[in-house]
Amino acid sequence: MADSLRNLVLVLGDQLDAGSAVFDDFDPARDAVWMAEVAHEATQVWSTKPRIAIFLAAMRQFRDALRARGFTVHYRALDEHAHPDLESALADDLAALKPAKLLAVRPGEWRLAQSLPKACEAAGVRWIERPDRHFYCDDDDFADWAGKRKEYRLEFFYRWLRKREGVLMQDGEPVGGQWNFDHDNRGRFDKRGPGLLPAPRAFAPDATTRGVLAMVNERFAAHPGRLEGFDWPLTTAQAQAALDDFIAHRLPLFGRYQDAMWEGEPWLYHSRLSAAMNLKLLPPRAVVAAAEQAYRDGHAPIEAVEGFIRQVIGWREFVRGVYWQRMPGFLEENALGAEAPLPDFYWTGHTDMACLRDALRQTLDLGYAHHIQRLMVTGLFALLLGVRPREVHGWYLAVYVDAVEWVELPNVLGMSQYADDGRMTSKPYAASGAYIQKMSNHCAGCRFKPGEATGAQACPFTTLYWDFLARHEAKFARHPRTALQWKNLARKPAAELAAIRRQADALRRALAPDSRSKHGVDG
Structure with a gap:
């Protein structure tokens, strides 16, 4: 041979x-x-x-x-x-x-x-x-769309690609009369919680996979995470079965609750398909076609189907195009001058903040968190704290089962950490603990109070939020999409703001990683 x-x-x-x-x-x-x-x-x-x-x-x-x-x-x-x-x-x-x-x-x-x-x-x-047929959009396609744009915006790309591919289109217009249904997809659970949830299809490890699990546990014993409940789809047939299960049981309510969080509930109505897609076991065209058919058949409402398809045909293709357009310089961008180290608890889950504790332990145990947990809990805290973007990127690449650099890096550096100075997103995703209180039940069982920015019970998210606004006031106070946040900052009495800044500084000192730890792992 x-x-x-x-x-x-x-x-x-x-x-x-x-x-x-x-x-x-x-x-x-x-x-x-x-x-x-x-x-x-x-x-x-x-x-x-x-x-x-x-x-x-x-x-x-x-x-x-x-x-x-x-x-x-x-x-x-x-x-x-x-x-x-x-x-x-x-x-x-x-x-x-x-x-x-x-x-x-x-x-x-x-x-x-x-x-x-x-x-x-x-x-x-x-x-x-050879060309990569897995994706809808190749480099030339994206470059043609991008043209001489200084800023890339998902919404414009998404509409262009939907038109080109004829997805959720009828007579040249978007099905349902509008391009997106975000206003219908911001539901949250009431105090009773999500109720009885349809569990995603699980795939018991066979002999080959059990051999891998044993080897990983032995060879990588010092690495974080657990493998006891490992049940991901690992073949094309299993990935298709996982898609069929999502379409049948969770897609109809995916849209309404896609931004919601609930303590101890990692899956909710999410698809759990991103890993299979990023391994290329599952082609995105099959995913989009199945979701669109669910709408045509009356099985799932337009807001759920459009919201899901936008993640696949929109965001996933968009970040890939941005990655290949912007590398290798993208990796070094740090528009906000963030230089704090990543706290050790990102590698252990040991924190008193209930929202972070739940998202981090779930991440470390399962290798999974849904997009709001990533953007508005783990990512938000790093943004507000001012962690070095490249260090945040390294953590996300390390912990998630669906993490491949082309998709992970733009999501972290561009969307989550605003390190690219707004070339991907028009404003930083900065929020206080009030957002987490609105979208989850985490605050009810937390020792911190989301409405307080100073004192022993102050929510670190809220303290750091106001400190973030103060640190970046010159940059964003006149920004058309952020002016309201900075107007609220201007209403803060000088003494209160000074106290917030002192508490934020103390938080940073307290959260600085132990220099003796390796890769953020205790010991």
Whole structure:
């Protein structure tokens, strides 16, 4: 095989797409697939056990599926080689296998998109990059839309792509007479809570996955997270079953409660599909088509379907386009001059703030939190505290099972932390504890009071909110979308504001990580 290998097909851990263009003319007699697990992908950021496990387990399931189709797969399992990273593992096998060409779609991370072709070049093997059909929008499409815009706005991109693809359109107009239904999708639960919720479809680990879980628990014992309840979809069939389950049982109420939070309820009406989509086990066109059909069939209301489709055809495609337009400089942006370190409790969940404690422990245990928990709890606190954006980015990339850099980095640096100075979002998502009180039951059981900014019971979110406004008053006081917040700041008596600033400074000192801890993990 080594002397006559025509094409070596590269498949990375987030490229588990059986319909990928790299397989279009695959000849089992002359071609082979290359996959590798390497420690660097789990340790370049201090990845949680669920995140490590989902990638490795899904990769092994995909390997077995390819072999069942008669494909030769050169698979380097983590415990079977000593290569620290993908580049060195690939270089070694290129030298041994001597393929005429290496076929790939572009990696989902800028670093690998630069380094892997260089490894091929050094080995004298041609790197052939084929189009990534998983997405609606390629680089040229996004560049054409972006044109000379200095700022990118989701709403304009979303409308353009919906028109082009004919999604939720009728006679050239949006179904329902409007482009989005945000005003109908801000429901919250009353004091009785969400009631009996439809549990998402779970997938019991098979022997292959159980082997991965055991290996991760042993090899990455010091990493945060738990694997006892690991039940993510890991194959194309399982991902389709998870989609069918969401459409049938949770989509109808997804829109109304997509921004709501409730203590101890991680899933609510959310889809739990982002990991399967970002591993490319589930094509977004299938997801959008299923949701749109649910509306056409009268199964789900327009506000739920539109809100969900906007996350897929709008935001997901939008952030990918922004990522490839803005890298590598995007990674270094810090428009608000944030320099505080990330508190240790982001890695442990040990905090008295009930909302953060619930979101963090859920994140660390499951590798999952829904978008409002990410944006308006964990992300909001980091924004108000003034944490270095790159450090916030590293944490998000490490903890979530759906985290691939192309989707995670713009969400964190652009949307959550406003590090790009408004090129993605028109204003920072700054809010006090009152927002969390409105959208959840967290404050009822918390020792802090969301209405208080100073004193022993002051909510840290509220203290830091007013401090954030004061620190950035010159930048935002005349901003058309933030002027009201800063007008409220101007009404604060000078003595009260000075007390808030002192309490905020004390909070920062108290939350500075222990210099003895490693990667934010206690001990």
